[in-house]
Amino acid sequence: MPHRSQHLLSRRNLLQLTGATSLGALAGCTGQLPGSDDGARGREVSPRATVTAEPDTSVSLTAASGSIRPSPDTSTTNWMYEGQFPGPELRVQEGDVLSVELTNDLQEETTIHWHGVPVANPVDGVPNVTQDPVASGDTFTYTFRAEPAGTYFYHSHVGLQLDRGLLGPLIVEERDPHVEYDHEYVVVVDDYLPGEPELPSDGGMGGGGMGGGGGMMGDIRPPYEGLLINGRLPENPQTFDVTEGERIRFRFVNAGSATVFGVRIAGHEMTVTHADGRPVEPVDVDSFVFGAGERYDVVVEATNPGTWAVQADALDGNEPPASAVVEYESAGEGSPQRPSPASNQLRYRDLRAISSLDGVNGDPDRTFDLTLSRGRGQSYTWTIDGQAYPDADSLQIRPGEHVRIRMTNQSPVVHPMHLHGHFFQVGNAIKDTVIVPGHRGQVTIDFHADNPGRWLFHCHNLYHLDAGMARVVRYVE
Numbered sequence: 001m002p003h004r005s006q007h008l009l010s011r012r013n014l015l016q017l018t019g020a021t022s023l024g025a026l027a028g029c030t031g032q033l034p035g036s037d038d039g040a041r042g043r044e045v046s047p048r049a050t051v052t053a054e055p056d057t058s059v060s061l062t063a064a065s066g067s068i069r070p071s072p073d074t075s076t077t078n079w080m081y082e083g084q085f086p087g088p089e090l091r092v093q094e095g096d097v098l099s100v101e102l103t104n105d106l107q108e109e110t111t112i113h114w115h116g117v118p119v120a121n122p123v124d125g126v127p128n129v130t131q132d133p134v135a136s137g138d139t140f141t142y143t144f145r146a147e148p149a150g151t152y153f154y155h156s157h158v159g160l161q162l163d164r165g166l167l168g169p170l171i172v173e174e175r176d177p178h179v180e181y182d183h184e185y186v187v188v189v190d191d192y193l194p195g196e197p198e199l200p201s202d203g204g205m206g207g208g209g210m211g212g213g214g215g216m217m218g219d220i221r222p223p224y225e226g227l228l229i230n231g232r233l234p235e236n237p238q239t240f241d242v243t244e245g246e247r248i249r250f251r252f253v254n255a256g257s258a259t260v261f262g263v264r265i266a267g268h269e270m271t272v273t274h275a276d277g278r279p280v281e282p283v284d285v286d287s288f289v290f291g292a293g294e295r296y297d298v299v300v301e302a303t304n305p306g307t308w309a310v311q312a313d314a315l316d317g318n319e320p321p322a323s324a325v326v327e328y329e330s331a332g333e334g335s336p337q338r339p340s341p342a343s344n345q346l347r348y349r350d351l352r353a354i355s356s357l358d359g360v361n362g363d364p365d366r367t368f369d370l371t372l373s374r375g376r377g378q379s380y381t382w383t384i385d386g387q388a389y390p391d392a393d394s395l396q397i398r399p400g401e402h403v404r405i406r407m408t409n410q411s412p413v414v415h416p417m418h419l420h421g422h423f424f425q426v427g428n429a430i431k432d433t434v435i436v437p438g439h440r441g442q443v444t445i446d447f448h449a450d451n452p453g454r455w456l457f458h459c460h461n462l463y464h465l466d467a468g469m470a471r472v473v474r475y476v477e
Helices: 011-018 022-027 462-466
Strands: 057-071 074-081 090-093 097-104 113-115 139-145 150-155 167-173 183-192 226-229 239-242 247-254 261-265 270-275 278-285 288-290 295-301 307-314 322-328 366-374 382-384 395-397 402-409 415-419 424-426 429-431 433-436 441-448 454-459 470-475
Touching (some): 090 097, 150 247, 167 183, 167 247, 183 307, 183 322, 226 322, 239 247, 247 261, 270 429, 278 429, 288 295, 415 441, 454 462
Parallel strands (some): 057 097, 090 167, 183 247, 366 402, 395 470
Antiparallel strands (some): 057 074, 097 139, 113 150, 183 226, 247 295, 261 307, 270 278, 270 295, 307 322, 366 382, 402 441, 415 433, 415 454, 454 470
């Protein structure tokens, strides 16, 4: 186990990252407008049609059980797409039509969600909201236009299946990138659970200390046995080969189910170029923190020959950091050098989107004030305004509205909140997932109601979601 000083993270770091109290001020305030009560008897608006054009790329993904080996001395049974963990990288050009046929060879139902891509509602992959789950032995085809460009990922949206390994990266390439780079690597950061995931109320996640229990943020976490980069434990790190003078783009994806990660690359500064796939004005940092579901693209200039560690520490756990290696072709033998302590960490207020979000300006047409909290009583329950999904009111909106959601987190635990089907503005950034800090942390998001249907809005900590921290955003007229 690494010495405690290796962990660069603390609640203070997190508050600095998010600017917890300032984001609401940046977004402005208005009086409360009617929310779920308004339009409760309104007619539901039909979602936009799915793509009927011939696909540019067709892919088959079979979900099945299999064995993985994250290190030479470690193996376990996992669920995988196409026998791979993480699942196969899907890479298409912006604007291409992608068709993915899912075959379910598991013994229970499943779906695929295209995290961050504002697809048409019927192919969003949320069971019993946008589609019937795919039964064991059945198939389902998802067809959508891959836009806008960005770093995304796909995963099951049924129960706790994400923490069994059903995930993979989805890369939609720009036709004209706003930054120059010579080549790129995708870096999927994850938490490693060798057994079947369970909620604490079902007998899972008992005890404290390593992996389970309280962790730094006071939450109950699964008994993780390690942290992964691209499916590998730190004793079996992947090597990213670089040549001096190159500019390398790293696409970082937090595919973890219950872990907030802090990322550093030893010996190198990172220039953040994209947040959740959306381009931002380049900003130089030596570290960044991201919650489950968030993505950051960074460009690194290869000007410091040697062998260097890419390190992802857990904010909310005590596992050794996930690791990979950046190795110059001129490097000799030797262990990779570890990162220095963080001194210039990315904050949300550093992020400035290249282009504005259409339909979001001035005062909102509709505002929701939502409280995130732990449910009362002995059961493991997480709520939004005291209601636990699926026994929760929908948030009803009308097409074309500028919608504002103001969140206050009454729990001591961070919540990475994700909105399906839309990007939102937070401060000067455009994202689809945002960390809401604990201890009365506040974050405000604004979005344009331009994608009719039923959309899930939820915490991307898988266990908080499964224990009720979700609502359906429903279009009515």
